[in-house]
Amino acid sequence: MVPQEALLRLLAGLEPDPAAGAGEAGDQASEFGQQPPGPRLGIGMDSCVIPLRHGGLSLVQTTDFFYPLVEDPYMMGRIACANVLSDLYAMGITECDNMLMLLSVSQKMNEKERERAMPLLMRGFRDAAEEGGTSVTGGQTVVNPWIIVGGVASVVCQPSEFIMPDGAVPGDVLVLTKPLGTQVAVNAHQWLDQPERWNKIKLVVSKEEVKEAYQEAMFSMATLNRTAAGLMHKFQAHAGTDVTGFGLLGHANNLAAQQRSEVSFVIHNLPIIAKMAAISKACGNLFNLIQGTSAETSGGLLVCLPREQAAKFCSEMKSQGSGFGGQGAAGGAWIIGIVEKGDRRARIIDKPRIIEVPPRGSPAANQDNSTTSPAPSPNVS
C-alpha cells in the first residue's frame, strides 16, 4: 500500500497548479470556451463530477482497481465491480450508464489456469454490473506479475440525481451500511494454513468462526450499495462516502474535510463482523481496526442523515435485505455517530461500543436488533 499521505502528495500533482492558478484557468477558458457552470468535484472524493456542455447535465465517474483478495475468481469479479460502483452510490446515484473493465492476467498463470480463472472473474464482474442495471462495454487487459482487477463507472445525470457530499450540519447522525472487518477476515482466513500466524489468534477465535467470517466478508464485499444510494434520496441524506482503503476513520476524515459547514464527525459505535475485533486486538497494531484505519474493500456507505431520518433509513435498509447471498443482519445499517460543530475532522471516541455483527445464516443473525438502536448521545462511551 502507498501510505495515504504519500498518495495525496502524489495526487496533488494533478490538481491545477495553485501558483499558475488563475492564469491557467484563464488560458483554458479563452481557448476552449468558458467552463460550463454547475457543481464540480475533483480529486480526493469518491467520484468526480464534471459539468457538461449539454443542458445542465453532469458526467459523474470513478475508477478503482486492485489485487484479488478472495480465492474465488467469480466472487472476486463481483467484489471488484461492487467496489467501483460504490463510488457512484456514495453520491446517492443509483444508475450507471457504462462500465469499463480493467484487468491484468498474471504472467505466472499458465494458459489453463488463465482460461479457467479469468472468464469466471469477468463473469462475476459482468453479473454485478447487470445487477446494477448497467453493462460492461470495453476495457483493457494486460499481462502483469500480479492479477489486477478493476473498472470505470460513468453516468450522465441531472443535478437532482446526485447528492454533493458537502451538506452535513451539526445534529446530523452518521450511519454505516456494512460492517467493518473485511481485511481482518480475509487475513485470518489465510492464516488457517499458517500455524505460526494461527497460533497468535487461536485463543480468541475458532476455525469455524474464521470461515464464517470470511464468507460473511466475501458476501458483504460483493453486495452493491445501490439500495443505500436510493435511500439516501428518500431520507434526505446530507452527504455520503464509501469506506474502502483508508478505513472508516480515513474516509470519515475525507468526508468531514469536504463539508461546507464547520462540522466534525464523532464516531461512538463500530459494527464489526463477529470476532474480528478480538482478532485485531490479539494482533497488536497490525490492523488498527478499532482505531478505524483498517482497510476495507467494497465497504459500506457512511451517510450523514438528519437525526429524525436515521433510524428509518436503518430499518428500511434492514427490511430490504439488500445483502448478496440472501437476507440477514448484514443487509442492515448501523447508527455509528453524530455530527457536531467542529473543525472538519473525524474522530472515534476513546472506548467505542463494538457491535458484533453475526455472519448471515448464523442463528444469531436473526436476533440482531442493532439497526434500531437509538441515536447515541455525545457522551455515550
Added chain:
Amino acid sequence: MVPQEALLRLLAGLEPDPAAGAGEAGDQASEFGQQPPGPRLGIGMDSCVIPLRHGGLSLVQTTDFFYPLVEDPYMMGRIACANVLSDLYAMGITECDNMLMLLSVSQKMNEKERERAMPLLMRGFRDAAEEGGTSVTGGQTVVNPWIIVGGVASVVCQPSEFIMPDGAVPGDVLVLTKPLGTQVAVNAHQWLDQPERWNKIKLVVSKEEVKEAYQEAMFSMATLNRTAAGLMHKFQAHAGTDVTGFGLLGHANNLAAQQRSEVSFVIHNLPIIAKMAAISKACGNLFNLIQGTSAETSGGLLVCLPREQAAKFCSEMKSQGSGFGGQGAAGGAWIIGIVEKGDRRARIIDKPRIIEVPPRGSPAANQDNSTTSPAPSPNVS
C-alpha cells in the same frame, strides 16, 4: 503481451451471452426501461459509444494502460495521455470532457526515485490532457512490481460530433497520420547498451541514426491525433481507427470487419521512421514491421477518406505541422492504400513501398514530399 486471439477470446466473455440474448436483454429492458435508441458501439473497437437517457446524447469513452517504454518520465506521461485520447480522436471526436489517470508505482523504486519520477510522469500526462482541452480530475494509484500508466477519456456528445467507424466504401483511400516503427525504435535504442543485440543491427544503422529515430518515435508518440480528428470532419472521413498494439494490419483488419459495406482494405505503402525497416529486416521475424503486425504505441490514425479528399487531408495535416516538438515531416500524413470490394479484411501487398520518414529536424525532413503522392492504383508494387 497477450496474443490478440487470446485477448479477443477473453473479451468475448464480456459480450452479452448470445444464447441468453433476447431473454437477457428483455429482462433488462423490463426492469430498467427500454435502452435509449442511437448508435451503439461495444467491445472490439477503440471507444465504446453509449446512447444516453438524455436528448440524443451519447457517452463515448475509452481506457488504456501499459508499461513505460521511454526513459523520460515526463515524455512517458505525455505519451500515455496521447495514447488514451487517440481512441476518441479515431472517431473524429476533438473534445474530451474528463480524464482519469491510472497509475502504479513500482515497489522496486525507493522513496526518492518515486518522488522524482512520478510527479514528472503525472505532469506530462496532465500537460497532454491540457493540450487536448481537457483535464484530469481523478484516478487510482496502486503499488505494483512494474510501473503502470494509463487513463480513461470520456466525452458526452451529439451524434454530429463523432464518425461511426463503419462507412468505408469501395474507392475510398486509406491515409495514415504517423509513421510506423515506434516499437523498433524503442528497442533499437535499448540495444545501444547491449553489444550482443547491437552487433546484429550495426551493419544497417549507425548509433546516431538510432538516437534520432528514438527521439522521433518519442515525439511522434507524444503527439495528439487531435488535428487529424478535426480534419476527419472537414474532409468527410468514412471511418477511422488508431494504430496501437496490434500493429497497422491488426487494426486495419479490425476496422475492415466493422464496415457496413462489403469492402476490403489493401495497403501498398508503409511510411516508416527512417532506418527502422532495415533494422526490422536485420532482426528476422522479431518485429514483423513490414508484415504490419509490429506493435505501435500512440500511433497515427488510419482513416478511410473519399478519394478526392485524401490528398487535401494529407496536405492540410502537413501544413498544420501538428507534431509535438515542432514541425517536420512527421507532422504529416500518407496515403497508404485503397478500399476495394471484398470480405471485410485487410492485407498488405507483396512488396509494399517503404516510405522512409526522416526524423524531424534532420535536413531530409524538409525535402520530404510523400504527403502529396498520388493515390496508388491497385497494381502498384
